[in-house]
Amino acid sequence: MNIYLVLVIFLLTGYVGFSQNSAGLNDIQPNQQLDRDSDTCIIIRPGFRVGKDAIVHGLESERSVNYGTIGQLTACSWTFSGNPGDIRGLIEFNLDLIPPGSEISHASLSLFAWGEDYGLGQHSMLSGSNAAWIQRVTSSWNELDVTWLTQPSTTTENQVSVFETAIPDLDYLDLDVTDLVVDMLANPDESFGFMIRMKLEEYYRRLNFCTSDHEEPSKHPMLEVCYTPPTDLGLEDDVGISSINLFPNPISKNHLLTISGVPFDQANIDIAVYDMQGNRLPISWERTPNEIRLKSDALQVGSYLVSINTGKQIMVKKLLVYH
Secondary structure, eight states, X not given: OOOOEEEEEETTTTEEEEEESSTTOOSSOOSSOOOOTTSEEEEEEOOTTTOEEEEEEOSGGGTTOOBSSOSEEEEEEEEETTEEEEEEEEEEOOOTTSOTTOEEEEEXXXXXXXXXXXXXXXXXXXXXXXXXXEEEEXXXXXXXXXXXXXXXXXXXXXXXXXXXXXXXXXXXXXXXXXXXXXXXXXXXXXXXXXXXXESSOOSSEEEEEEOTTSSOGGGSOEEEXXXXXXXXXXXXXXXXXXXXXXXXXXXXXXXXXXXXXXXTTOTTOEEEEEOTTSOBOXXXXXXXXXXXXXXXXXXXXXXXXXXXXXXXXXXXXXXXXXX
């Protein structure tokens, strides 16, 4: 039995929501409904704590400067005090929730305009077309130390053409990046997000969007991926997880949390606890033939998300810990 889910991830607040066409997995209600029929769809929209994005600045004086916390995702060719320099944007999304072997039916990237005169400015076609490329990044990079001189490599394979605009604050919604995401999942060791760059790096032309560091969450970049999970992930039987239970919940500190109903004999089961900033916590579990147990003193007072992933289905339950 295949149960198809809609998962919405909004990692600024740690919000995760589910809905489905069959009862049993709706512990947390979604903040957005997707209509993709039988596909599983996820929306990934990280906030500043876990988002990974940066620009690299080609102005000679800026080539060794890191811009990993700037609120702007820029592709441009411009001059700065009369000196020419190109800027390219980098962004990476965590695709770990997509089961290996899934068939990707659709992936779209939405970027929201910076739209302000200050900073690096608005979209501009001052000297010509500001059309751009979105390319797959093929080498690793670190948000907090990447620079123009250390920028990662990219490939032109299946690069996506981004249309030009003379509208200074135009949002670019639902850019089709399906082929790029398919390539990322097929080549995880050579896939580290997207780079956006001008097609023609000659001043003056610019596209400027917001990063996950922007103060307004509604302007954070967003990736939607819809897929069909594989019908056979090497499990002996089709696993249903609607009967999984956390007890007690809420739970007081120094008490034992029990997770029952999990098919522990399956090798593909992954159980994780996330804080409300979207960080996976290094939690150790005590497993028995029928249950998983956790001492709640490993968690601070607050709210958490417990994710149970069988490879075919995912359940997320909210856990509350109090004094």
